[in-house]
Amino acid sequence: MEERVISQAVISRLPRYFRYLGELKDQGVERISSQDLSKLMKVTASQIRQDFNNFGGFGQQGYGYNVEYLYAEIAKILGLNQSHHLVLIGCGNLGQALVNYLNFERRGFVFCGLFDQNPDLWGMKIRDLEVKPMEQLEEFVRGNNIDIAVLTIPKDSAVKVAEVLVSAGIKAIWNFAHVDLNVPASIPVENVHLTDSVLKLSYKLKSMNDKDA
Amino acid sequence: MEERVISQAVISRLPRYFRYLGELKDQGVERISSQDLSKLMKVTASQIRQDFNNFGGFGQQGYGYNVEYLYAEIAKILGLNQSHHLVLIGCGNLGQALVNYLNFERRGFVFCGLFDQNPDLWGMKIRDLEVKPMEQLEEFVRGNNIDIAVLTIPKDSAVKVAEVLVSAGIKAIWNFAHVDLNVPASIPVENVHLTDSVLKLSYKLKSMNDKDA
Numbered sequence: 001m002e003e004r005v006i007s008q009a010v011i012s013r014l015p016r017y018f019r020y021l022g023e024l025k026d027q028g029v030e031r032i033s034s035q036d037l038s039k040l041m042k043v044t045a046s047q048i049r050q051d052f053n054n055f056g057g058f059g060q061q062g063y064g065y066n067v068e069y070l071y072a073e074i075a076k077i078l079g080l081n082q083s084h085h086l087v088l089i090g091c092g093n094l095g096q097a098l099v100n101y102l103n104f105e106r107r108g109f110v111f112c113g114l115f116d117q118n119p120d121l122w123g124m125k126i127r128d129l130e131v132k133p134m135e136q137l138e139e140f141v142r143g144n145n146i147d148i149a150v151l152t153i154p155k156d157s158a159v160k161v162a163e164v165l166v167s168a169g170i171k172a173i174w175n176f177a178h179v180d181l182n183v184p185a186s187i188p189v190e191n192v193h194l195t196d197s198v199l200k201l202s203y204k205l206k207s208m209n210d211k212d213a
Numbered sequence: 214m215e216e217r218v219i220s221q222a223v224i225s226r227l228p229r230y231f232r233y234l235g236e237l238k239d240q241g242v243e244r245i246s247s248q249d250l251s252k253l254m255k256v257t258a259s260q261i262r263q264d265f266n267n268f269g270g271f272g273q274q275g276y277g278y279n280v281e282y283l284y285a286e287i288a289k290i291l292g293l294n295q296s297h298h299l300v301l302i303g304c305g306n307l308g309q310a311l312v313n314y315l316n317f318e319r320r321g322f323v324f325c326g327l328f329d330q331n332p333d334l335w336g337m338k339i340r341d342l343e344v345k346p347m348e349q350l351e352e353f354v355r356g357n358n359i360d361i362a363v364l365t366i367p368k369d370s371a372v373k374v375a376e377v378l379v380s381a382g383i384k385a386i387w388n389f390a391h392v393d394l395n396v397p398a399s400i401p402v403e404n405v406h407l408t409d410s411v412l413k414l415s416y417k418l419k420s421m422n423d424k425d426a
Binding site: 011012014015016018019041042077078079080084092093094096097098100101103104107109147148171172174178180186187188189190192193194195196197198199200201202203204205206207208209 | 224225227228229231232254255290291292293297305306307309310311313314316317320322360361384385387391393399400401402403405406407408409410411412413414415416417418419420421422
């Protein structure tokens with residue numbers, strides 16, 4: 001496949017395609033036209049074709065897409081043909097929710113180490129993994145081929161912890177702390193800012209009310 | 214202020230402006246130029262001016278923005294000059310994390326009712342609120358002026374629960390279930406799809422590796 005720059009918008013849509021194709025696959029659907037996929041996903045068929053053209057097309061006009069093939073191809077594009085090793089930093093409710101969410105492991109995101117600064121949590125087990133002191137984080141990341149660090153800690157400590165992770169050779173950060181991290185551009189960061197999300201909802205709700213008024 | 218349609222992209226950026234301005238305000242900063250805000254937030258000054266022009270400008274060229282005024286104005290635009298009443302549906306780790314996150318309440322997002330289908334959780338208290346059976350959800354939403362429902366339940370039950378909420382008159386849904394809800398367009402939904410988020414990170418990580426290879 002020729003190399004090309006894929007837009008952020010296309011990338012953001014890939015996981016959703018992957019989700020719908022996974023469900024179709026589970027339902028035993030073998031082929032689907034861009035029209036039917038369009039109705040199901042509530043995006044235009046032309047958008048779907050354009051998105052897929054970024055990756056060489058995948059299908060035949062008028063014949064539809066092979067669901068299993070398309071699912072496997074998108075999995076490869078998303079880097080899911082290999083598993084990832086994760087560390088969790090911050091073992092509160094949110095961190096525990098992530099470790100307990102089995103869907104991640106099914107997709108190859110495997111938690112290998114859990115860390116917290118609170119001594120009361122050290123030794124506590126979440127799915128057979130023991131919570132370790134933060135002091136062991138750097139060595140653990142270095143020694144265990146860790147790809148992704150998941151930050152579920154308050155914003156005040158997140159920036160500093162990110163620095164430790166970078167110096168330990170982390171490859172990517174999934175950041176739930178409500179702060180923008182300052183890491184080299186070669187280390188991708190995906191932010192989940194829950195406050196930003198609920199503020200967006202509040203804005204939309206207000207817009208609806210303004211319309212009604 | 215004249216009414217105009219604000220793009221999704223601008224709306225997505227508002228919470229981030231709000232966050233930075235809140236931090237500046239906490240630090241006692243009184244005025245900031247679009248250039249300085251630009252450096253801090255790592256977006257162009259022209260983007261900032263364009264974004265703010267959607268709401269009538271806010272500032273004076275060459276004189277900078279009044280931080281407190283701008284913060285208060287964006288709060289109003291985001292609908293934060295009034296409080297919101299929330300119900301939580303699904304009291305597992307993720308739901309508990311949200312209820313325990315005090316920042317939401319500080320912004321006026323107040324949890325009023327907690328619901329779960331698991332009888333083992335009924336009567337359990339999270340921050341002084343008792344978990345109630347799902348059977349009481351509809352009446353509770355009707356009777357307590359609830360604006361926002363937070364769905365932290367598996368995708369299989371989310372679609373059905375959303376229908377109940379709609380018929381009970383819910384005004385907005387913050388959806389953590391890994392499924393697209395089918396609700397009337399007048400009810401805004403904000404999705405937090407954690408799996409989609411980690412897949413995006415995986416894609417970015419793979420792209421980095423491909424570049425290095």
